[in-house]
Amino acid sequence: MTAVLQTRGLCKRFGALTVADNIDFTLEAGARHALIGPNGAGKTTFVNLLTGRLSPSAGTVVLGGEDVTRLSQQERIRRGLGRTFQINSLFRGLSVVDNVSLAVAERRGVSGRLFRPASQLSEVRDEAMELLRSLGMADDAQVVIANLAYGKQRLVEIAITLAMKPRVLLLDEPAAGVPSLETHRILDVLDALPAEIGILIIEHDMDLVFRFAKRITILVNGATLLEGTPEEIAADPRVREVYLGERHE
Amino acid sequence: MRHNGSYSASPRIGLLEWLPWAIGVAAFFLMPEYLSLGARILIFILYALSLDLVVGYAGIVTLGHSAFFGLGAYAAGILSARFGVADPALQLLVAMTACALMGLATGAVILRTRGLTLLMLTLAIASILLEVANKATSITGGADGLSGIVVAPILGLFRFDLFGKTAYWLCLAVLFVGWWVTRRLIYSPFGASLVGIRENHVRMVAIGSPVPRRLLTAYTISAVLAGVAGALLTQTNQFVGLNVLSFESSGELLVMLILGGVGRIYGAFIGPVVYMIAQDMLAKQFPEYWSLGIGLLLVIIVLFARDGILGIIDRLVALTRKEAR
Ligand SMILES: Nc1ncnc2c1ncn2[C@@H]1O[C@H](COP(=O)(O)OP(=O)(O)O)[C@@H](O)[C@H]1O
Ligand SMILES: [Mg+2]
Numbered sequence: 001m002t003a004v005l006q007t008r009g010l011c012k013r014f015g016a017l018t019v020a021d022n023i024d025f026t027l028e029a030g031a032r033h034a035l036i037g038p039n040g041a042g043k044t045t046f047v048n049l050l051t052g053r054l055s056p057s058a059g060t061v062v063l064g065g066e067d068v069t070r071l072s073q074q075e076r077i078r079r080g081l082g083r084t085f086q087i088n089s090l091f092r093g094l095s096v097v098d099n100v101s102l103a104v105a106e107r108r109g110v111s112g113r114l115f116r117p118a119s120q121l122s123e124v125r126d127e128a129m130e131l132l133r134s135l136g137m138a139d140d141a142q143v144v145i146a147n148l149a150y151g152k153q154r155l156v157e158i159a160i161t162l163a164m165k166p167r168v169l170l171l172d173e174p175a176a177g178v179p180s181l182e183t184h185r186i187l188d189v190l191d192a193l194p195a196e197i198g199i200l201i202i203e204h205d206m207d208l209v210f211r212f213a214k215r216i217t218i219l220v221n222g223a224t225l226l227e228g229t230p231e232e233i234a235a236d237p238r239v240r241e242v243y244l245g246e247r248h249e
Numbered sequence: 250m251r252h253n254g255s256y257s258a259s260p261r262i263g264l265l266e267w268l269p270w271a272i273g274v275a276a277f278f279l280m281p282e283y284l285s286l287g288a289r290i291l292i293f294i295l296y297a298l299s300l301d302l303v304v305g306y307a308g309i310v311t312l313g314h315s316a317f318f319g320l321g322a323y324a325a326g327i328l329s330a331r332f333g334v335a336d337p338a339l340q341l342l343v344a345m346t347a348c349a350l351m352g353l354a355t356g357a358v359i360l361r362t363r364g365l366t367l368l369m370l371t372l373a374i375a376s377i378l379l380e381v382a383n384k385a386t387s388i389t390g391g392a393d394g395l396s397g398i399v400v401a402p403i404l405g406l407f408r409f410d411l412f413g414k415t416a417y418w419l420c421l422a423v424l425f426v427g428w429w430v431t432r433r434l435i436y437s438p439f440g441a442s443l444v445g446i447r448e449n450h451v452r453m454v455a456i457g458s459p460v461p462r463r464l465l466t467a468y469t470i471s472a473v474l475a476g477v478a479g480a481l482l483t484q485t486n487q488f489v490g491l492n493v494l495s496f497e498s499s500g501e502l503l504v505m506l507i508l509g510g511v512g513r514i515y516g517a518f519i520g521p522v523v524y525m526i527a528q529d530m531l532a533k534q535f536p537e538y539w540s541l542g543i544g545l546l547l548v549i550i551v552l553f554a555r556d557g558i559l560g561i562i563d564r565l566v567a568l569t570r571k572e573a574r
Contacts, residue, residue: 051455077457089455091448094255101256102445103456111442111458114466117260118438125256164456 003062004029004198005050005081005168010059012045012222019045020056021222027168031198034213036206038242042222043202044086047170051083052076063168082166084157086173086202090145096156097141100128103163128163135159135189151182158189169193171201175208183208210234218242251563252432252514254306254440262432269518273421277414284413285485290525291420292481295427297506297517299474302431304503305512306440307467308447309360312499313371314475316355316378317348319494321476324348326395326489327388335401337419337484344480345473352472356465363450372496379494395489409484416485423481427474432514434470443467447512504547510557519558 005027012020019042027033035043048054050061052073060069068076091099104127105111105118119125132138135155145153158174174190175183187208193199203209209216210230217227220242226233233239252258276287296318303309321344328334328343359370382389389395402408407415434440442463445453453460483489492498501524509520532539554561 053455073454074457074459077455083455085452085455089449089452091445091452093448094253094444095257098255098257098441102441102453102458105256105438105441106457111438112463113438115433115437117433117436118254118256118441119258119260119436121256121438128256160452160456 002029003027004031004064005200006062007050008060008062010046010049010061011057012042012049012054013057019222020049020059023059023219023222023224025217025224027198027200028215029198030196031200032212032214033198033200034209034216035200035202035219036204036209036216037219037225041219043219044172045222046219047083047172047200047202050170051081077164077166080165080167081170082161082164082168083170084161084172084174086176088153088157090153090156090160092145095142095144096137096148096159097125097128097132099145099156100131100159100163101125103160104128104131107164131159131163134192135162136185151178151185154178154186155189158186162193166197168198169200171199171203173202173204175203175205180205187212251512252435253444253512254435254437255444256438256441258436260432260436266515269515270421270425273424277417277421281412281414284417286525286529288413288416288420288485289482290521291417291424292478292485293502293505293521293525294518295420295424295481296475296478296502297509297521298424298427298431298514299471299478300502300506301511301514301517302434302471302474303468304506305516306435306447307443307464308450309464309468310364310368311371312368312496312503313373313375314471314502315494315496315499316371316375317352317472317475318479318482318498318502319375319378319382320351321345321348321479322483322489322493323382323389323395323479324476325480325483326398329399329483330390330395330397331388333399335399337400337403340400340484341423341477341480344476348472348476348479349469352469353465356468356472360461360464360468375494375496375499379491379496382491382494390489392491394491396487398483398487398489400484400487409487413485420481420485423477427477428514431474435514439463439466504543506557507547507550508557510559513556513559516557516559523558 003026007023007025010020010023023046037043045054049056052071060067063076063079063081091102101124105124108124110121129141132141137155140148140152145156154174161169175186178186183205190212201212213230216230216233218225218239226236226238300314303311324344324347325340328340334340355374359367362370383391400409403415403419409415442458446460446463450460479493482493505520505524506517508524509518510516550557
């Protein structure tokens with residue numbers, strides 16, 4: 001197994017508050033890895049450190065064997081790092097297919113063209129439609145995001161990121177806010193993702209985590225408490241304490 | 250009638266989009282006594298169009314667009330009055346170059362900021378320029394304005410006449426080119442990414458878009474368009490006053506654009522037409538009520554018709570369609 005994404009001694013402090021505390025983490029190629037932990041544990045912050053949206057107070061981020069700690073978000077994206085947002089971050093005034101097309105165009109490197117009409121680049125729209133079809137969303141392609149059901153908005157959130165064809169995918173609570181009856185659709189989509197993509201998923205829905213992940217890391221107060229297979233995690237008494245809100249002595 | 254650049258929007262020019270040009274040509278023959286007002290309206294349409302590109306499409310809020318309008322006006326004027334260059338094409342070219350450089354230089358610095366900070370910075374730049382123009386009297390004429398501007402006949406054929414016929418055609422032709430270029434841009438992939446930035450700045454960065462560069466490009470192009478409008482004003486009036494750089498000029502422009510409708514291309518057409526005709530009719534007759542009226546109008550628009558006159562028309566059309574069914 002080779003590591004596609006790795007952190008060494010990653011720290012992030014907001015003033016006196018330490019939100020990432022010396023995190024050593026490894027994501028293997030093609031991984032199905034879950035990061036869980038109570039609210040405020042620092043999971044979203046960790047994702048932001050990985051993508052470069054935040055810069056760490058100390059430590060390094062290694063992507064595909066290369067130290068990317070000093071690289072911008074854009075440079076990390078070009079190296080195959082994609083992420084979704086815990087809170088929908090969509091182009092609300094645009095249709096579903098236009099949302100996805102923007103990401104397709106960026107990846108294809110055609111988004112800066114000044115004069116040719118965008119609609120003449122039919123390959124961009126075709127690819128966006130193809131992706132939506134594979135996610136079972138073809139019927140909603142023309143719907144403007146603001147008029148789309150919340151659960152479907154979560155799928156668009158994923159679709160935009162998939163359009164970037166990432167090698168490493170960071171999913172920040174993809175099922176957050178989705179009624180439990182609909183989470184199976186999200187899970188179906190996740191299950192169908194190409195096996196070679198390394199996936200790190202943050203999720204509160206334990207059913208989803210245990211069905212999807214082959215490996216689980218638990219983050220508490222910005223530090224990794226435990227890592228192991230779902231069986232190991234389920235059997236560990238400390239997990240229960242964390243999730244019952246008790247402090248571990 | 251929304252014109253949003255996207256990968257699914259057809260760029261074909263609709264029949265209705267030719268209407269402004271038909272009106273522009275017809276007005277020349279039907280209202281010969283209003284040609285100077287007409288030329289000023291055409292100039293302000295171009296100016297408003299340049300503002301729509303940054304405010305309506307790229308989502309850059311600016312109150313300092315008069316910096317570019319004024320710079321263009323002064324560049325053309327100074328070139329003629331101080332350097333004796335009377336060729337109108339050359340005057341336009343120099344105004345465009347000056348504004349491109351200015352747009353690049355200031356944009357590179359201020360576009361790193363957003364929201365209120367950006368707003369204040371655009372205002373500051375326009376204020377600095379106004380102060381420079383005010384103090385450098387030997388070049389700009391200061392508060393007295395810049396006169397002695399000569400504009401040679403266009404292409405050596407059409408001289409600027411007393412009735413403003415040539416000026417009107419020049420303004421209409423240049424506006425047409427400006428409209429065509431802007432429309433092309435809006436329907437291009439670049440235009441689509443501007444809309445993306447306006448809709449969600451954070452996500453555009455997250456999908457790998459070079460957002461700062463895109464904004465700088467839009468800002469610079471807009472600066473050039475505003476500069477052209479300024480230079481046209483100089484050529485039409487053969488005079489430049491400090492008011493081209495004033496904050497009131499930027500504010501008035503923003504009012505016109507909001508009145509017409511932001512981010513729709515043709516809001517920049519309707520706004521100046523309605524505003525300037527109303528101003529021409531009412532401001533002279535009721536000078537004491539003009540500002541009050543504009544203020545009230547703005548309140549009404551912001552409260553009840555966020556998307557301006559074109560937005561109201563859109564809703565009326567949708568309503569009649571529903572009833573027809
Ligand atoms: N930009 C910030 N400035 C200050 N504190 C922050 C910032 N972002 C997050 N935090 C704090 O860091 C902690 C971890 O937040 P977060 O990473 O969102 O947790 P999680 O995603 O695990 O719920 C919280 O206490 C939060 O208030
Ligand atoms: Mg979070």
